Amino acid sequence: TQLLEQSPQFLSIQEGENLTVYCNSSSVFSSLQWYRQEPGEGPVLLVTVVTGGEVKKLKRLTFQFGDARKDSSLHITAAQPGDTGLYLCAGEPGGSYIPTFGRGTSLIVHP
Amino acid sequence: DAGVIQSPRHEVTEMGQEVTLRCKPISGHNSLFWYRQTMMRGLELLIYFNNNVPIDDSGMPEDRFSAKMPNASFSTLKIQPSEPRDSAVYFCASSMTGGAQPQHFGDGTRLSIL
Numbered sequence: 001t002q003l004l005e006q007s008p009q010f011l012s013i014q015e016g017e018n019l020t021v022y023c024n025s026s027s028v029f030s031s032l033q034w035y036r037q038e039p040g041e042g043p044v045l046l047v048t049v050v051t052g053g054e055v056k057k058l059k060r061l062t063f064q065f066g067d068a069r070k071d072s073s074l075h076i077t078a079a080q081p082g083d084t085g086l087y088l089c090a091g092e093p094g095g096s097y098i099p100t101f102g103r104g105t106s107l108i109v110h111p
Numbered sequence: 112d113a114g115v116i117q118s119p120r121h122e123v124t125e126m127g128q129e130v131t132l133r134c135k136p137i138s139g140h141n142s143l144f145w146y147r148q149t150m151m152r153g154l155e156l157l158i159y160f161n162n163n164v165p166i167d168d169s170g171m172p173e174d175r176f177s178a179k180m181p182n183a184s185f186s187t188l189k190i191q192p193s194e195p196r197d198s199a200v201y202f203c204a205s206s207m208t209g210g211a212q213p214q215h216f217g218d219g220t221r222l223s224i225l
Contacts (some may be wrong), residue, residue: 002153033213042115042202042216043154088154090214097208098167099144103153 003027004089004102012108021105024071032072032091034063039105043088050102054066079109113137117203117217125225129191131219135184136205144214145178145188146202154202160186161208172197193224 005024008066013019023032031050035043047056049065051070056063060083062075090101116135126128136143158168163180171178175194180186190197191225202220204214 041218042204043214044216045213048213097142097161098159099156099214101146101154101156 002103003092003093003100006087006089006105007103008105009103010106012110013079015080015109015111017109018075018077019079019107020073020075021087021107022071022073022098023102025091025093026070027093028069029091029093030069032065032069034072035076035088035090036088037088038084043086050056076107081111083107083111084109115203115205115215115217117201118218119219119220121221121223123223123225124193126194127192128224129189130193130197130200130222130224132188132203132222133184134188134203134217136186136203137215138184140205140207140215142206142208142212143180143186144204144206145186146204147204148200148219157188168194193222195224198222198224 007022031048033048034046035041036046047063052067052069054065060077064073086104086106088101088104090099091100118133141162143160146154147157148154157170157223158178159166160180176190178188200219202216202219204216206212
């Protein structure tokens with residue numbers, strides 16, 4: 001059983017479309033992190049959200065942490081082919097220093 | 112600023128052989144993680160070191176797997192004997208200790224056991 005459930009698992013869209021991916025859990029997390037992984041490389045951190053209800057923006061990417069700190073979402077506006085990759089959420093439940101990762105959302109943006 | 116360095120990048124070997132994966136974490140980071148990534152299971156934590164001491168190895172599949180961190184700048188993950196089901200991409204990551212600290216990943220070792 002995955003502690004962090006990500007959806008959708010796969011997403012294939014056209015350039016210019018908007019999309020949202022989700023990261024859900026029944027556990028409370030002190031913080032959640034979003035990573036992007038490109039083929040042949042390791043995951044790279046995009047953002048960390050810490051406060052319930054927090055919204056962070058990174059250019060066309062908007063990250064939100066749920067009020068109860070059990071879920072998070074990533075919204076991409078006007079997706080571009082360069083956004084293609086595997087998006088992973090990760091966190092440390094209940095104050096633990098042991099991180100857990102979701103299975104990821106594999107995004108393909110077609111030109 | 113050098114990132115996490117892993118070697119080799121690719122390894123192809125026959126089942127039964129010993130495999131050693133190497134990792135150099137970012138200088139100053141005191142937490143080190145070994146992960147395995149497959150399509151079926153995603154990114155799985157194998158073992159976590161803090162200040163060179165193994166803190167959690169509950170993710171290590173079985174006794175064929177072992178990991179060491181003899182000093183703050185080097186870690187190894189060894190598989191002996193290797194089996195085809197060990198084929199995966201193995202990542203090493205390092206971070207500072209503490210909540211909300213980002214992990215910095217190496218580019219991984221793609222391991223194929225024939």
